[in-house]
Each structure stands twice: as structure tokens, then as C-alpha cells.
Amino acid sequence: MADTPTLTTLPTFPFDTQAGHDTDPEGLRLLAEGSMVRARMANGGQEIWLMLGYHVTRQVMADPRFLREPVTKPDAPVTLPALVGVTDVVSVLDAPRHTRVRRLLAAAFTPRMIERLRPRIQSVLDSLLDGFVNYSKPPDLLDMYLAPLPITVICELLGVPESDRSNMREWAERFMAASVTPEEMAATHREVGGYLAGLIAAKRAHPEDDLTTALVQVTDEGDRLTEAELVINIQTLLVAGHETTINQLANGIVTLSRNPNQFDMLRRDPGLVDNAVEELLRYDKLVTSTIPWVAAEDVEVDGHLVKAGDAVVGVPHVANRDPAVFEDPNRLDITRPNASQHLSFIHGPHFCLGAQLARTELRMALAALLSRYPELDVAVDHADLEWRPNTLNRALRRLPVTW
Template sequence: MTVTSPHAPLPVEPPTGCPFDPPAELGRMRIEEPIKKISLPDGSWAWLVTRYADIRAILGDTRFSSDTTTPGYPLSGMTGGANQQNRGFIRMDPPDHTRLRRMVTREFMVKKVEALRPEIQRITDELCDAMQTAKLNGADSVDLVEALALPVPSLVISVLLGVPYEDHAVFQGLTGKLLSRTIPREEADAAREELRAYLDCLVTAKEANPGDDILSRLIVEQQQAGEITHDDVIGFAALLLVAGHETTANMIGLSALSMMGEPGTAQQLREDPSLIRGAVEELLRFHSIIRNGPRRAATEDIEIGGQLIRAGEGVVVAVPSANRDPETFEDPDTLDVCRPNAQHHVAFGYGIHQCLGQALARVELQVVLGTLLRRFPTMRPAVPIEDIPFRTDMAIYGCHELPVTW
């Protein structure tokens, strides 16, 4: 028998008007009920936390578990529901999380990622050349998501993991289903199993013939030494593949659209490219594309912001609300690429589970944004903004399509 929670669900719909703003209800909660019970799809409930200080406190406290098997953990479609096979190290706590994360940390360190900048620039330039060619051949518009936003991070993560890029349509289609908030659970579970089967074959092939990529290194250095299993490598592959392209792709689309709507800011960045790095931090803060988490479960009674959260109770932290908290960011609903403390955002999380690939995401965003501003100074949406299909149906916000012209 399913028990229905009496509480309101997690607010996910953006307000009418500016599509970049987080759900208006989050702002009200942050003032009136900063730690509030919400209902979950399975009929249970969790605490929704909306203030920046409270969210940093929770994400930085290891007494709040990231392990999806912890009693009270607020499961969702993204966390795999009740099926926890190959859940990946981000769904684990120390010491397992620490041990597994260290196995792939070096590939995502700042120095290593900076060495990829020329290759990311080359990929971006080639894709922009193709966009130019399409226009010269008479195309009225180009879908920036299909032409650039998705291919850049997909190509980069495919190279790093040794995934054939010709398979990108497969993993993009499957991850799209996993991140949907509207498809039936059975369909999402089927997509998860299909992705696992694909990655099982990929890892098996690399076990027989290792290459020069992250998965092959894990097989040679860790699996063959008995430190991890075949299934662990599949878990690494699933996590890095999904996280490595969906988030950055959607940030690219939203960032480009923001610049089209802020011609003064765009010109400022063209005139002083040194501002691009700070602009990327501000765009990450402003857009906060993760709209339904992160999530945790309390392993003991803990008081946060004056509210007692008991052991076994789930917590959902509203990152978009934290990043628009006026107690931390002055005039937070304004995009200010010179904001002095933009880098304090929690778009990549906080604490020991802070996003492993954040350095890579930053470089990809810096390269793509700078290239678009330089090469397409007159780029603009090809349709009214109200006709752009935003991802209100997905766990990661962005644009399904972004028709542009110039």
C-alpha cells in the first residue's frame, strides 16, 4: 500500500517570465520556511533546504550520507530508484567514496585539464566551422544544442573514456530518459539497464584490448590488481559518461542564450577576454541547472538552521535557491560577470562530494563561450524566447533546442 505524503512536492517549474529564474516558490520558502517538508514521488517525504548557509552546512557535514542505501535517503529517478546496482562512488560515503574517487582524480586535476584546452579549442572551432558552412549553404537557422552544445562535451568525454563517438547518439538518448522527470519509471529503468548493457560490452572489450583512456587505466591498474571489479568499472563509466556531457551541454546553451540577451555584457567580454573566467563562474551561479538536489540522509540527529533533522530523515538541498540567496550574493537575480564572489557558488556542490569534473566543465565553458562571442558577434535567437523549448521536464535544466541565426 502506497502512503501519500500530505506535503507539497519539490518546486521545479520556473516562473512565468524569465526562463532563467529558479522556481519562485523557492524564494518564498527561503524567507518563510527555509527548511520545509516536501513530498516525494514514492509517497514519502524529505526536508527541502533553501538557504545558502544551511546548504553549505549540510553538504560539508559527513553525517549527512550520500549513500542511496542509507535509511531515509530520498530516492529519485536520477538516483536509480530502488535499483542500486553500479550506483557509482558519488552515491557512496567514506571510506568507499574516498578510495574510489582517488582512482580517477588525477585525470580531472586542473593542470591535466588545462593540457586539454588546445584540443577542446580545436573541437569547438571545427564545430563552429560547420555552423558557418550550414548558414552559407542557405540554412535559415542552426540548432546550437545539436550543433555545438552537446557535441563539445560529448566528444571530449568520449576521448577521455575511450567511448566511440559514433555511439554518442546511443548514450545521449539513454541519459535523456534517465534525466526525464516525466517518463514512466519502467521506461527509465529499461534505459538504465540498456545503458549498463552497452557499458558492459565496452568494458569487456577494453579488458581484452586496453587502450589509452581512463577506463583502460582503471582496468590495468585497479581491476587487474584486484582493487575493483568489472562491475565497478561499469559504474565509473556510467557516472563519468552521464555527468561528463549532460550538465556542461546544458550550461553551454543557457550561457549562450544569456549573452544573446545581454549585448552590453557580451561586448564587454569581447573587449576584455580576461573576464571570461569570472563570467563562467557567474553563469554557473546564475543558472544552477541541477534542479532537484543534491540529496542526503541524516545518520544521526543534527540541528541545521534551528531545525532538528533526525537520523533516518532525508534532505533535498535546493542549489538554485542557494545561489540566488541575497544573504550571500548581492542583487542575486542580476547577471553580473564582474561579481566579486561568484566563485562561491554551489553549482558544483560542496564538501567531499564536490563535482569531480568541475575543472573540465570550466575549461569547456570558457573555450566555447569565448569562441562564440568572438566568431558570432551578431548571433541571436531565431525564434521568440517563449518559443524555445526549455527542459522543464528534466532533472537538469537547459534548452532542448536553441535555434540561432546571425
């Protein structure tokens, strides 16, 4: 077995990386030394394992001996404020309950439902692009295009009335805050949960053609989602269904602007957009890390003994730069043949339920934007871009653009 460093020599996680950086240089340095390392959490000092290598990360993500439910307990080896006491959301459930809840969610959240959204997504895109003429330059692309699209789409998918949509982005930002007290997080859960309980009751009384109604009605041999499962999983879809897409789109525009040869290639050949989206998902850091796993028993991983009760944290954006899988991984290449093998949507049983919706929105939004405004680019020096502090997402405050 490999030796474990002493506490005083352990790297600290999350890494102290400058805001807006597209990856973590410290993570890449550690990856060059080994695919899995011991570290300690910056807030609280808990010892953890960091998964940095691609193959190690995939192995742990798919191994049933690594569990997620323990991280919801107050005495968890790694405590995440947004997850403490949350016992019904599919992303932190383990089999057999995870299997049951995910099957019910997937029965309602179908590829066919997402495909049916395409005309509406295109309509929203066209309307937003038409509105560009109303902005004086340099306008904020986040405000006029990148944020309205995912918020509109996820709210229409879930059947959230237009009059209620102004709260959605604020709620998402509160859930994604990096520093928040348990009391503040509990208050946000109560506020959002109370709203969604009312929405669910309305859909139960007056069914409509939307995902919330489908989730209320879905059944598998008589089994249904409980009220608590409905509320927390719709909440997760609502938050993850737009906050991550907004930031991935914005980060992608910045990355393309930082790589003008790739940006020009995409402008000349719009047929590259699907692969460009996959390469941007691989290349760009979006979130700091995954939800931790906890070993249910002693497991050997890549020559290391992970003991029962040890917390294991994945860093997909570092694994996505693993040279064992991706040639010249620190270079953006929108023609990369294996770009879609990235781990940004996780792997195994917890693979992102909304991956197809995210891919659809990202591809359509980028294609429509460059079709209408092919010369669009960031309007300020990249060093002058303002990034939101205190957030688990890599997120811009504004994205000034010109065309």
C-alpha cells in the same frame, strides 16, 4: 527549536515553475522566510527538509552525519528512479567506501589528463565553427555547436569509438527523465551497462591512452575498482560529462541574451569569460535539486531538529541567490568578485569530480564562439523558446541563433 509546519501547509517540491525560468521564484520566496524549511515531495508526498540558504547548504553537504547511500534503497524517504539499487557510483557512496572509490577515480581522472585535452577541444571547436557557413539562418546552436562539443570530448576522453557515439545523448536524456518507471530505468541501466562492460573488456585486452584504460589499470596499494564500480562510474562520467555541459552552455547563451548589457560587456572584453562562466553557473538554474542526504542521527541545523532518517534536499540554484553571500543576487553580473563561490558543483566530499573539465569546456566554448561570431544572439523572442518537458535538467529543445 523552530516549529515545524503541519502537512497541509507544507510547500510542494519540486516547485511548479514555468519551464525555462532561470530560478524558482517559490524557492526565493521561501528563502526570504528562512534558510531551511519542511516540504513534501510532489510525487509521493514524502516529507523532506529543503536546504535553501547558502551556509546551511554548505554545512549539510560537508557534515558526515548526513548520508547518501540510504537514498538507493527501495524504502528510502525520497526515491529517485535512477538511483534505486545503484550501490557502486561514487556520488551516492559514504565514507569509508566513498573515500576509497573517489581516490581511485581521481588517480586516473587527473588535472593533467584534462589539460592534455585542451588542443583537441580547440580543434573540435574550430571545426564546428567552420561549419557554421553550411547552415541557413536561423540555425539551431544546440545541434551544430553546443551538443557535438561535450559529446565528442567525453567520448574521446573515455575512448568511446566514433561509431558508437550516436547513442550517447539519447541515453543521457533517458537517465535525466523526471518521470520514468523503475522497469524503464532498469532497462536503460542494463543497456548502457552492457555496452560499457564490453568497452571495458576491450580496453583491458588492448589498452589505449584514454580514461577508461586508466580506470581499468589504476591501483592504490594493490586496490582496484571492481567491475561494477567501473561500469557505473564510467556511465556517470559519460552522462554527466556531456548532458549538463550542453544545457549549461545553452542556458548561458539565453541568459546573456536576456541581459544585453552584460552580453555586450563580454563581447568587448573577452578576458571576462572565465568569471562570466562562474557567474552563469551561479545565476542559472540547471538541475532541480541535488541527490538527497539522509540524517544518520538527530542533528540541529540552523535551529531546526533534523531527526535520524529525515531526508534533506539541497536546492543549489536557490542557495546561489542567497543575499547573505551574494550582493544583489538576482542580478547577473559577469564581474561579480565572488561568483566562483557558487554551489553548482556541490561542496564537501561529493564536490563534482568533473568540475575542472566542465569549466574548461564552458570557458573555451564560449570564448571561441564569441571570438568568431561576436554578434551572435538568440534569433527568436525569448518567450518563444521551446524547453524540454519531463526532465531533471533545465534544457532547451532548440536554440535558434543569428549573427
